[in-house]
Amino acid sequence: MQKNWVRAIMLFSLIGLIFGWVRHADARNGQEALHLLNTVKPYMMSQQQITFKYTGYYGTCAGSDQNILEAGKKLSQAFEIPQEDKLGESNSHSVYTAKTEGAPGAVVTLTVASPEGPNGCYVVLRMDASEQAEQSDLLNWQEQAGNQLAKLGIQGQWNVMAQGYVNEQSWQNSADELVHAIAQAFKGKIVESYSDSKTISLSLASGEFQTSVKSGSQTVNLQLALHQESTTGKWRLTAGTPIITMEY
Structure with missing residues (x-):
């Protein structure tokens, strides 16, 4: 329950x-x-996990796998994340996912999908960091990512979380x-x-x-x-x- x-x-x-x-x-x-x-x-x-997550929409995917893949590759390049050539699947929906090390002790993940209903490409850019990561590195990444998101015209929301015992x-x-x-x-x-x-x-x-x-x-x-x-x-x-x- x-x-x-x-x-x-x-x-x-x-x-x-x-x-x-x-x-x-x-x-x-x-x-x-x-x-x-x-x-x-x-x-x-200890702050065992710190997460910076940005969610928003980018362009038009309209449920097309090809559009999702193209948007994912373009965004991967923009955020200096190695491109993926194939889509994965989540809850029976096609999803583009790419990862890279954003800073020591931190992993950046880009996810692009096309939810039912909206035509836009739904984008999640997140950094998950362990307690070994430097706080200054995380804040610098957020600032740089924010600048790039603005250049790309991606309107959305930052969500920041910390968790520990x-x-x-x-x-x-x-x-x-x-x-x-x-x-x-x-x-x-x-x-x-x-x-x-x-x-x-x-x-x-x-x-x-x-x-x-x-x-x-x-x-x-x-x-x-x-x-x-x-x-x-x-x-x-x-x-x-x-x-x-x-x-x-």
């Missing part, structure tokens, strides 16, 4: 990024990413008190929440971030989640702006 709820929230969030709840973010992208990473860092033993020395009380303390550190107002025996999730409206999505009538700038692993008993903290789109 719990896993189903988490997956539902992730799907709900992802659909929001793809189909129009997004609000345009300006040149503050780098500042917002830095603020997210630096604010959650004291609460984690909680530093137990940073809190003495309950998990609920911890996640609320982190919300206060972001100067966030809680607009949505969920909790069960092993998971606490908060959606925040925060003036610290301009990037946002709409969830019903609420504006969400940031999501926080604490999840206790069944096997180890450790609490895993995930933070994402404007939302979390990874499993937590």
Whole structure:
């Protein structure tokens, strides 16, 4: 039941990024990413995974495999990612995927697809980094990628996330008190929440971030989640702006 709820929230969030709840973010992208990473860092033993993800549309694919492949190759060249000659498949849909090392300890992945309905080529450009990666390298990559996305006319949204185990020395009380303390550190107002025996999730409206999505009538700038692993008993903290789109 719990896993189903988490997956539902992730799907709900992802659909929001793809189909129009997004609000345009300006040149503050780098500042917002830095603020997210630096604010959650004291609460984690380590930032085991950091993800920068940009989603948007590019040109017209209209469900054509050839168009998807051509768009993928062109974008691979633009972002200096080795080109792939064949499409893969995901959920019975053709998908172009290409990868490269973007920085030490970080992998850049380009995905191009043509979802049912829209004619545009759906594009995801993401960097997944381990704790060994230098934060400055990640921010530099985001800036350079952002400049290239603008040149290509790809309108979309940055989604930045950090995940790691909680530093137990940073809190003495309950998990609920911890996640609320982190919300206060972001100067966030809680607009949505969920909790069960092993998971606490908060959606925040925060003036610290301009990037946002709409969830019903609420504006969400940031999501926080604490999840206790069944096997180890450790609490895993995930933070994402404007939302979390990874499993937590």
